[in-house]
Amino acid sequence: MSRVRGIEVGLAAAVAIAVIGFVTGVTTTGHEVSAYVSVRPVPRPEVAARGYADMRTRSYGPNAEAQAQWFGALATGPAISEPVVQSEADRAAALARRAERRAYDGAPPTIPHDIDQLAVPSCLACHAEGKVIAGMVAPRMSHARHDSCVQCHVVAADPRRVAQTPPAPETVFVGLESVRGGERAWPGAPPTIPHSTRMRERCDACHGTLGALGMRSTHPWRQSCVQCHAPSAALDQRTTTSRSP
Template structure:
């Protein structure tokens, strides 16, 4: 019984040694053939350990240099953002007509000029919360504070998909007021007043910023406090204008001795 067990152990050892020799020979033959052919040596699997100080000071890996010169490239791409704006009256009229074509009346929320997912919450904020420009397409920044239910006010206009049928608009005899073309000036050379209501339009850069349409773009976008010079219209904001005799108001100390 013991002789049979020893025989089995010996045979297993012989098989193991033979297998190890076989695979070692195959690998050695492959290395020899690769050397004869002049193939490059395979990379070593060992990686040199880095210190924490080295990890803090510089990046490593294949993407280590991905941000080198990134800010310079951004500055070069946006070098003309604050260049002098050259626009004509025709540009302004074209921009106003294009703006009016997406609204049912002056002051109405604009329609959505692209397809969205109607069954779920649209990802409008990913592009319109801060504004986005890709090639020649511009997603304007929201002109109002952040609201989550965008389709409560904005609806899709004509379906932009090929061969898609857009349902006809409902019968409606309502005719809204036309949008004022220009703001009034107190005197020649004075800043014009804002020619539209300011409700839901507190973010002026949405239309008049550096990515605004030619004709509506501000000629001085580097000035950020717009209402410091351009006053809102009391009539368009549906407020009773304050007569000059009432200035300064009591809050400014007119009733103080």
């Protein structure tokens, strides 16, 4: 799990350089940079310097902060029977957070924490069933198991510990937004599923007890979601948009 990243002795100095680079803006190394125009830089977690004396006791590595509090803070989230109180504002906030981590509704979310870039991904340790660790929710993955997680999910910030990150590129892409809710045949009817269920077949990943407020099911104890909530044939590619077999 934990692996010493790059820096050992010169850690503090190197961090200082990185921070200076981050604050002062980036001087690029080469030429022909006109193509890339700066938008807001992506903040990355600061690396805390580690003294020799701390070596035995302080953890380090991709999820060091969370690890440090691992056992004390391990929790499962709200009880399944706990009443859910949520508002439209909660939903708007939840959707906004979702949008930050995706290029469009349906895109694989980026990873908001550091990862080991080389090893076989150990994502399932937390994301197989979902956990609350150190106040952060590691959501249950919404799809069946695939082992090469980093095939689709990439980190949201420069993966290098010590680096000056060039500015992000400018894009005019506007992604498909998440819909706010399904349709109801009459007030009180169960809403239809307003999004594709492809790679989102485990409803509780977002709508379960660890789901964001605003998107949480009021009845998480019910397991057979599609009994009442109809998926869309069109969104699930079950209608013929072309005449392919």
